[in-house]
Amino acid sequence: MEIIVYGIVNSVSLALMALGFTLVYGISRLPNFAHGAFYILAGYLAWVGIRSLNMGYIVSVLLTIFVVGILGMAMYRFFLIRVRGMPISEIIASYAMGLFILEALRWKGLKGMTFTLPVIYPGTIFLFDVPVDYQRLLVVAIGAGIVAGLWLFTKFTRLGLALRGIAQDEQAAMMLGIDSDAMATVATGLGSALAAVAAIVLLPLGNIVVEAGYQVLIFAVAVCIVGGLGSWAGAILASFIIGFAQILTVSYMQSHFQVVVALLAIILTLIAKPSGLFGRQKQLEERV
């Protein structure tokens, strides 16, 4: 039972970390390697709002999500737009931005254990004799809520449909008057805001440390590669595969090997099915 309960929590946590990355790639084909940095930046901004400026939890959290979303849009509009369409340059540029943010935070003094976010609801309950704190249950609830919200957004709103249009066929969408760069800007902003939401939900379970930014990026990339780049359904399925694999590894092998699981998943996927579970990018080459 422990494995099921904590497997679900771990899987949804991975999905939360990866959704923003998948969204940006799915729409604009842009691998945002600054994703982990936005995650930590959001944690830090929320901490400043709550602990330093005493702005209250709700205000700080909403403001953080908004600011990080705007920063994501600005990053695309002022930097990434210049290298769009050049995959290697996109990776280098976004990774450089991420490095800059993370190392600047480290330089600013983001270190040690003093930077923590409060849990949304304190306390623990026992599910089938397994102790689980409310924050972990909230992770599952918020994760499910975000997936549902994104599905509704892309199915029933003009902006969501435009984003899907660009994701499906960029040139056809442009012929219908959809601005590709504007949609990429929105997607990057939305992806960054999702990183902020993930940070606010997940960071109360730990500390705000720079190293977590690199870890989140690795997990996001692993989930996206296993699931298939740009595929939401694939990302969610991959989150559950990797999430449960990690928990099983810890339970039956050693915690020591937990970090290897994500990297092993990337390697195995690239060998067996480079397009991932639901990816369509390289299917033709694979068939050939």
Added chain:
Amino acid sequence: MGRKSFLCFLALAFFPGFSATLAPLANAQQAQPIVLGAPLATAFLYGWDAERGMRLAVEEINAAGGVNVAGQKRPFHLEVIDTRDLEPGVPVSDALLAVEKLILEKKADFIVGGPVRSEAALAAMDLLSKHKKISILTTGALTPKYHERVAEEYEKFKYCFRITGESKWMVKEIITCLMDIKERFKLDKMFIMVQDVAHARAGGDIIEKLATEKGWQVTGKEVYPTGTTDFSMGLLAARRTKAQVLLIWMDMPETSILLKQWYDMKVAALPFGSIIAAAEQPGFWKATEGKGEFCLANVVNAGNAPSQATPWTMKFYDAYTKRWGVEPEGYGTSSSYMAPYVLKDAIERAGTLDPEKVVEALEKTDLMGVYGRIKFDPKSHQVIPSLDPQEGAVGTIFQWQAGKRVVVFPPKIAMGQIQLPPWMK
């Protein structure tokens, strides 16, 4: 007597006196400084507290006139380079570059402090030997291999000293403390959680072996990579196997997460940090919102938590608190503070900075310091430990009780008794 004449008289009367008073200070300021190179992981507790300890000692020594090198007073000058060797991935090469830079570019006369991670400290030994630089390890590296190598290849590694503890002695202290707990509370089941780094793995293995020999049942053991942020499965395993003590040996700040998760899950096992960086710090209470109460932490040397080990202990404690606005935060603070004093003592006895002579002088050190009597083993250059501050360097284990760090071991310096969390009673 006119005003001018009176002033001239005063100047003539007092000038020699003033000159005599100010001469040593002026001499110390003008004389070429003795450069102490400190390779430290400054983003981590064991780095920044060591730097603060050293700076305080250097400031105090310089304010008192400096170091008397064969009649000439010379000030200490501290150069710190961030080694980053406590980061995940253990970048040993970065730490070695830092040591080399201190020696070649900063012209360090002595190396004090780190490298902090055992792997990096061991790797740096050859470099120190090559440049014949005396090094006093003050923080981080706990591996017994360090002083064993000095003993095995004395001529090559005689420049390496360690003024702080090492894991074999620490394990002895921990086992003694654990036996007290076993006797007092009738606990005999232990779950071991260690970090995947050399000193922690070695420490965990030795504790497992010795504790089993002493009648403890080890119900499980988990090894966590540096930077782990989720310990829930390990805690569930401890709960499932009915462990009564959680033996933790980790130097990463994420251990505060472990303690928060322990509290949230109400795991009925007393957390015992053989090394637990996060719980050592005064800020731990606030960071965990009090969830870390009852956690025991070993800070290796007295003076890193308040006690009356020697007359110098609280004098140092108060001076550090006044200088930095925070209490000594954990392992590496008092030992790093003592290193410049020990070096000053040895240099003054040697009357030179010549490494061969200073090595000989360091081997004859006998100084009552912040954490007891400081003497080095002449063969291994490891500081001689003891449970009595009158006999050797004494350690400290404290427990978080109502927001305070209360020293509970060794008995000679204890300020209180170990308590169990309410859900264990």
